[in-house]
Amino acid sequence: MTANTPPGARDGAEVAAAAATPAGSYLRVVGVSKDFADCRALEQVDLEVGKGEIFALLGASGCGKSTLLRVLAGFETPSEGHVILDGEPLDALPPHRRPVNMMFQSYALFPHMSVEKNIAFGLKQEGLRRAEIAERVVEMLTLVRMGEYARRKPDQLSGGQQQRVALARSLIKRPKLLLLDEPMGALDRKLRAQMQIEVVDILRRLGVTCLMVTHDQDEAMTMAGRIAIMERGRIRQVGAPAEVYEKPSCRYSAEFIGSVNLFEGRVSEQFPDHLLITSRSLPYPIRVGYAALVPDAAQVTLAVRPEKMSLSHSPPAQAHNKLSGVIERIAYFGSHSAYYLRTPSGQTVRGVLLNAQRQSGPRFVAGEQAWMAWEADAVVVLPA
Amino acid sequence: MKRAPGRERGFAQVARARLRWLVVGPPYLWLLLFFAAPFLIVLKISLAEAQIAMPPFTDLLRWSGEKLSLTLNLANYGFLLSDELYVSAYLNSLRIALNATLLCLLIAYPMAWVIARMPPGRRLVFLMLIILPSWTSFLIRIYAWIGILKNEGLLNEALLALGLIDAPLRILHSEAALYIGIVYAYLPFMLLPLYANLVKLDDRLLEAATDLGAKSHQVFVRVILPLSRSGILAGCMLVFIPAVGEFVIPELLGGAGNLMIGKVLWQEFFNNRDWPVASAVAIVMLLLLMVPIMLLHRYQARELEAR
Secondary structure, three states: OOOOOOHHHHOHHHHHHHHOOOOOOOEEEEEEEEEOOOOEEEEEEEEEEOOOOEEEEEOOOOOOHHHHHHHHHOOOOOOEEEEEEOOEEOOOOOHHHOOEEEEEOOEOOOOOOOHHHHHHHHHHOOOOOHHHHHHHHHHHHHHOOOHHHOOOOHHHOOHHHHHHHHHHHHHOOOOOEEEEEOOOOOOOHHHHHHHHHHHHHHHHHHOOEEEEEEOOHHHHHHHOOEEEEEEOOEEEEEEOHHHHHHOOOOHHHHHHOOOOEEEEEEEEEEOOOOEEEEOOOOOOOEEEOOOOOOOOOOEEEEEEOHHHOEEEOOOOOOOOOEEEEEEEEEEEOOOEEEEEEEOOOOOEEEEEEEHHHHHHOOOOOOOOEEEEEOOHHHOEEEEO | OOOOHHHHHHHHHHHHHHHHHHHHHHHHHHHHHHHHHHHHHHHHHHOOOEOOOOOOEOOOEEEEOOEEEEOOOOHHHHHHHHOHHHHHHHHHHHHHHHHHHHHHHHHHHHHHHHHHOOOHHHHHHHHHHHHHHHHOOHHHHHHHHHHHHOOOOHHHHHHHHOOOOOOOOOOOOOHHHHHHHHHHHHHHHHHHHHHHHHOOOOHHHHHHHHHOOOOHHHHHHHHHHHHOHHHHHHHHHHHHHHHHOOOHHHHHOOOOOOOOHHHHHHHHHHHOOOHHHHHHHHHHHHHHHHHHHHHHHHHHHHHHHHO
């Protein structure tokens, strides 16, 4: 924002038009860009989040997701664009007047205040009656199951307890939008899984609209109803976890979520219900089990998830979608094992077998010759 | 050759214990020789009587005949209480030191805050600018203030030249000059602990407070100020304690009306040559200063306990 012309004042008509949001989009981010001195952190970001939705911004560090969160909280002013929450433009509101609260990364609890004072902080600014503040603090303490720790100081709490306090502190003002910045970042693996469920449970119960930022795909997939994948300041794909995983729209989101085998190829034949693609790195053509809107002879990238690969000693009967190679390495993960097959063309292809499945089927050892095959429906066609 | 493991550990333990004494010993020895011993000597002198002799005070222990007698003369302390001069000098010292400490705090806090918020490279430059003057002699720097503050000094010349005043201001040898001198000399001692404290303050705590609806003055009162309390206390102690006994600044810049206890002490020793009374003055000053130090200690102990 420039000092003399806040965006809200500059183009009021535009904001008013954008503020008339369609039903279902409670938070609207409209064309938000953010320039810093040396880089552009956000590039024309558009986003709509429904009321009561838990939405995750997922991306590697430096992709702009934290900047977007800070724009929503009001700590950063966008260079362009608007943020509209519940029909009200937020652009001109300073952080302390926004109906938005944030749970900070590693919590930022006030070290000199007890648990209950930390939680009460937001209400004390509102000038509520003491009795009402006390009542709502107790309500929050009960909600996050921290009642017996009310008088402790933050440094006398474990990581999970600190997180509960931070959550209670950010919820007590009943914000229209809750922001979570890497909510599980400071917890160890085991506690993380437990807190993910617990936090989602609390948010659902309160019906609060929540936007979270994370670099951890498991966290995003477990907690959020919808995910936006961000890369270099842009949103690459938005969708439900299964949708983003099964139908990545670009190479970046395919590679970012889970692991994936990618093959470069050229469309050789198109049919009403399937495609045939030839790849220089594979000896057999690839059959895609649906029609895709691609021009003839277009260069494409094909993505196949490792768990869609089947492994065998003898060549599969099908004419398409198979390859052979030497098992280079087997990685054991307890519940499943990953097999790395090196093809004659030099590509390493990853296949995953559940270990329950492995017990009944044939056994494979490193150094053996083996075949991998996959279904036509398992292939995702991406732009090259 | 194999050694019994228990024996080996024994050697290591002895060696470590010796090393510990080697590290801890010298400072204790230092304090014993240069703090405890002089203190006891001063205490002893304060309980003696003045006499025109060498040394200029009586012995506490005396052999006469078969008797060893110990004479403790409390008259020096009684004298301090009875004479208006001493009481007012003490009160004056405490008042001036307190005001100067508050002035230092008011000036140093915003400075420390601004420096602590700077990018790390620039912080060092500004800290150096604050520390640099103390590389020159303290006495010379205070003398320099005479040149600035006197009637035909730099300040008055400048104000006259600008037409802001018609006649030179009488600043030198006034209480104002005294405060200028003390604040100038002790500002770094207030600023450095405050800076060390504020630079550690986590920005996200300030953002969290803002996010929860606090306006900037509320963030200051409810988050920044309580979190910087230990820096404030340390800085105040570092200024207040030496300021109470300050001698050079009131002597050079202060007026006749601002009698401070440091000056009284000097006069008792060097003008009156009354060592016992001078020692009593010093002991009482020490006791007066013990009170704030002990309060600070109590506070710090409580702070640690709460952790």
